[in-house]
Amino acid sequence: MRFDSIIIGGGLSGLISGIALARGGSKVALISAGGSALHFFSGSLELWHEGAMAMVPFCEKHPSHPYAKIDTARVERYTTIVKDIFARVGITLQGSSEQNHLRLTPLGALKPAWLTMEGYATFSLGGECDYHSVAVVGIEGYLDFYPEFIAESLSNRGLECGVYNVRLTTLGGLRESSTEMRAVQLSRALSGKTIEELARQIAEKIEDEEVVLLPAIFGLGDKDATKRIEAVVGRRVLVAPTVSASVAGVRVQKALMDEFQRLGGTVLNNDSATGCRIEEGKVVAIRTANLEDEELVAENYILATGSFFGRGLVATAEGVYEPVVGVDVVAPASREEWYSKDLLDAQPFERFGVATDNKFHPLLDGKPIENLYAIGALLAGADAVKEGCGGGIAVMSALRVVEEIEKRG
Amino acid sequence: MNNLGNYDVIIIGGGATGAGTARDCALRGLKVLLVERKDFATGATGRNHGLLHSGARYAVTDQESATECISENKILRSIARHCVEETDGLFITLPEDDLDYQKKFIDSCLKAGISAEAISPEEARRMEPSVNPSLIGAVKVPDGAIDPFRLVSANILDARLHGAKVLTYHEVVDFVRSGNRIEGVVLRNASTGKQSVAYAPVTVNAAGIWGHLIARKAGVEVGMLPAKGSLLVFGHRVNNVVINRCRKPANADILVPGDTICLIGTTSDKIPFEDIDKNEVTAEDVDLLLREGAMLAPALAHTRILRAYAGVRPLVADDSDPTGRSVSRGIVCLDHAVRDGLEGFVTITGGKLMTYRLMAEWATDMVCRKLGRTALCTTATTPLPGSKLEKRESAGERKHFISMRMGEKGAVGRHGERSQQIEFNNASDAALVCECEQVSVAEIKYAIESLDATNLVDLRRRTRMGMGTCQGHICAVRTAGILAKSDKVNHQEALSDVASYVNERWRGIRPIAWGDSLVEAQFTRWLYEGVCGLSEVATNKEEKI
Structure with a gap:
């Protein structure tokens, strides 16, 4: 050839x-x-x-x-x-080559970045963002995202943070298997009823935070998952990277x-x-x-x-x-x-x-x-x-x- | 200074000897305090082969040790079943070895009461397919494997169940003395730096090689010769039977299977006292271990090496030799009142992991004599917690092994019947933190709550979390997430702990970081520093031991 x-x-x-x-x-x-x-x-x-x-x-x-x-x-x-x-x-x-911005890491650190995918939480080089409060939401049984670490870090930077955990009953077999609750598998399972359940629980649990921050586990199942969640909870939804295999x-x-x-x-x-x-x-x-x-x-x-x-x-x-x-x-x-x-x-x-x-x-x-x-x-x-x-x-x-x-x- | 109160006996050292002595004393009804400057099994106890010696190795050169070993070997098989793997062992003769030695070896074994059966090379190859096929002779002996971390943990647990108080990360900085009598210890808490004091009529020095420094602090001399031994851990279990060389004991001539891995060791080098905390493995050590290891099982030459580590044996200078150069064989139990005129102070040292229980018995006998107590030792017949490996029972029904979740199976293997204390109530608790070693969220929670674990390195020793092929690249942060939810540490400490843990693993990987090990290390670094920015959120990255 x-x-x-x-x-x-x-x-x-x-x-x-x-x-x-x-x-x-x-x-x-x-x-x-x-x-x-x-x-x-x-x-x-x-x-x-x-x-x-x-x-x-x-x-x-x-x-x-x-x-x-x-x-x-x-x-x-x-x-x-x-x-x-x-x-x-x-x-x-x-983003641009003129100036870096900061991205959020799974442990709550802020690191300089050049280009970031839309939908991820980012900050200016000075560490500012256009909201004052954020609901950091974890998913029970999913071990590669740490709402507590992120919330602590963002609180230290002056943001008001609430930490919430949702329990998805519609995940069924995925939750029963001790190795399946990983980002890529979870992402494939996140569509239809599961997204509805997730959105509904977030809406019920969070207080009056302006922004909802979730692990970046969307896009392999329902491509518009974050938009659908936004529609239900009525707030902006952003994501932060996870530790293990990356859905993005x-x-x-x-x-x-x-x-x-x-x-x-x-x-x-x-x-x-x-x-x-x-x-x-x-x-x-x-x-x-x-x-x-x-x-x-x-x-x-x-x-x-x-x-x-x-x-x-x-x-x-x-x-x-x-x-x-x-x-x-x-x-x-x-x-x-x-x-x-x-x-x-x-x-x-x-x-x-x-x-x-x-x-x-x-x-x-x-x-x-x-x-x-x-x-x-x-x-x-x-x-x-x-x-x-x-x-x-x-x-x-x-x-x-x-x-x-x-x-x- | 905080007063921790009065005890019958204070034991210094959280290795096998100290833990065993604490258990024996507690079983005999004494009020016990055990103090350890770091975590359990951080010295020579956790830095050896994990070999359940039959005693055969010592039969030709040291009958006394051989006899003690086979006797303790039999005892451990019955009291510590969850810590022991009954693998059997082979002593092989290679073409370059003297086959005449085999006869002398078998005779000496039999004299010491160790069953030793010569088998043909063909039979040896059938029994252990990984063995060097060019062997010209083999002897089968009752060697096995023992998990020293689990063993210490079980002794500590039983001591506590019988009322002992146990303090890890508490270092003895001074003694309380009155005239020629030791009446207690002054302790420093390693994390807060605060000092406290505890009192007892007898203090037992069971600090291994550090016992030399402890004795000096008490005002007496116990001559010791530190000897460093290095070992390599391989990424999977090449052999199912312990393989030894049938010759005069030498370097790197024992290959031991253990859980998912196998170990080759050791080297032996005299080192100065100032190096006893360094545990550095050199490139020469690695090359020697690989070369000799491949003589036992040729597959080792192309098996992935997971890490290298080293420990320091406490060889005790013979009191009868004024030059201090001769080494005492076997167990050394010193009553410093008789030897040095110092009341209330006992040193138990020498010996081996295999004879820890016997050492504990001797030390406890001495403590009881000094206290005028008459209770007899029962540790040779009383099973350790976890040793009853009956099937786990759940809600009145027998739950079969096959129906258990992966993490639950791992927990039963590691904690025996104590795994019933581990709550697998929901799917979240059954989730695996460490896939290599099948450690679940529930087991981590149990180790934090019930096994005195305060950081990730402690948790590794309690559960095997991070001991497998990936050497802890993702399980470290998962475990930190669980640790941070307990009341033991705050978030900041948990994140620093991840960095310390990653660097502790790196320390053992560095001497062998090529091939897949370097690939894995690069991945760990990209993940923790590249993706996670760990340096920014960790205040302390110093490796923990």
Whole structure:
């Protein structure tokens, strides 16, 4: 099979590059192993923890950071493109590259964000919102949302908070099984009578709070669930992310995957690239686990396989390698240099990744491979958690590489 | 200073020895106070193989220990059934080992009263398919597995049921003395920093390696040699039978199955006293354990490692050797009145997890002699709470195991008949907090209310929450949600506790963080810091032990 471009990886960066290339008329194949980091998407994408303005001086000091390879003048344009891509699949992203806003975490912390899905509770950078009181509502038996923690945090910020718990009798078997009360299962069950029961109980229980805050477990069953609840309780309904598997993430991944296919893209689902053939400094074909006898051939190849979690990087007791092409990886040999003591603080292993030139061509024995690109969490040089930039790097590197591929024709 | 009152005996140390002594004293009618500077089983008790020794390991080199082990082995099988797995054990001879040793080994076992039967390599492979297939000989012995956390918890529970008062997170900072007599202890509460005082005519030092420092505080010297042993936990149960090497005891030659996992250990290194709280596992320790472990069961070379940990054995210097270099074998029970002229102070040390009950018996005998009490020891025949593994009865009807919910099954396995105290009244309580180890909301609530657990690390030791494959990435915050609803901690403390817990797990993962373990650690970090912003809401992220 022959394509203009083959993308290896079905996470955010792979999907965004796939959609952008397909929009431009390219014949694109995307190899997806199934799950990705999107499955614990918080509902918000982060660009840079200190805001886009701070990226310029940071990049000057850190030339090996992925952002140092993207002219910051492109950030605004790429922001428009990603908002447009999401809008076309029915997901409204709010926010801009000019200034961060704050999003609410499942434990009640406020974190800087770049773009947030409509319907999630957000605050200005100064921590303000346009309401004064909120009813935080949990669902009995659902353990991945903590109304008490959120209410305490919001109270400390001057909001009046009530904590309420509803007990959904119409969930039936879901409640009886000790492992089924998880966000995704719950979301699928939340339609019809269950939504009615939820809305009715909220209306009965809450006092005069202006806003109702619920866990983000809507959208896989009844897509208009929050609107229907709003209609019954007569207040604005907002959601906050949950700890375990993310309903929004599952929804986003499916919507983007559908859009890619609608645009004519080919998806090789539940498959993974196992190796490639390189001739004269270029990738000429790749192999996948499911297509044993057939090589896939394209003009350009994009590695969007993620970090350790996505299996784009593999760590052994002896060292770190990139398993598909075997390109150069930035990682010290000694394991003692891989970790720091506080897991929540900066971790050296997070900065491990594929070494590239300034156009995101990975290096093999120090030389760039001209028709191969690396994007997203696979790139070396960033600690996405500490620097609040995982989504930003995925989107920016994807769109930058698409631009490069399209320029080369 | 707060006065905690008068007792017959104060026991220092919440390991197996201290807990066992508290139980024995309480069963004999004494008024008991047990104090522990951290949580139960935080020292060597919870940092070993969890091996129910048959005694075979010691048979050739130390007949006395071997005899004690087999006797206690039989007792624990009957009094602590919910803590014991009757797996049996193999001592295998590999081509590089001397097969002649096997005969000497079997003779020594039989002399100590340990059944030891030579079986063919084929039979050994049938009995334990994971065993190194190149073995040239095998001996079957009555080894088993024992859960030290559950064992301590059951001893504490029984002590309390018999009137003992138990204080965790209370450190002994000084003694109350009058002339050459110890009359009580001064305690510091680890969370409030407040001091209190308690009085008793006899105080028992059962503090393991820390007993050296306790004795010094009391004004007497008990020479000890700290020896660090490191172990690795694997992600699933590779073997169902304990596998040992049939040779002179050496490093990393015991592989023990336990619940859902298996353990290889140990190394043995003398360390200085200032390092006894560090418990660091080095890269060399890990490499050695992996290399030797794969000799016992080759599958270990490609089995996921969950974590590494280390404990410190309290080897006691022999009083008869003026250089202090020789080590006493077996149990050491010191009456400091006789030895040092200090009245009211007893040290119980040496020994092993296997002989904790016997150590407790000796210490309690000494306490009773000093108090002029005559009650006899009954701990060898009185089952521990939870040991009666009868089917759970509910509302007068027998409830069959197969009809129980997952978390309920897990609870019966862990708490035996005590699981009847756990309320599985509604679907919410039956919900699983920890899927790896099948721990329910109800079991967590029970451990908070009835088993003295005050934080997530304590709860892990009581329930196995977070001990499985994922090493606590989601169950930690779920448990914190339940903990925050109790009156034990406030929300702020519960959130800080999540951070401390995550870092305590990370400490054990770090030495082996490659492959799937690094994938899991990265996921935990993305979830707790990336999605949840834990650092912002936790005031203290210091790992708890």
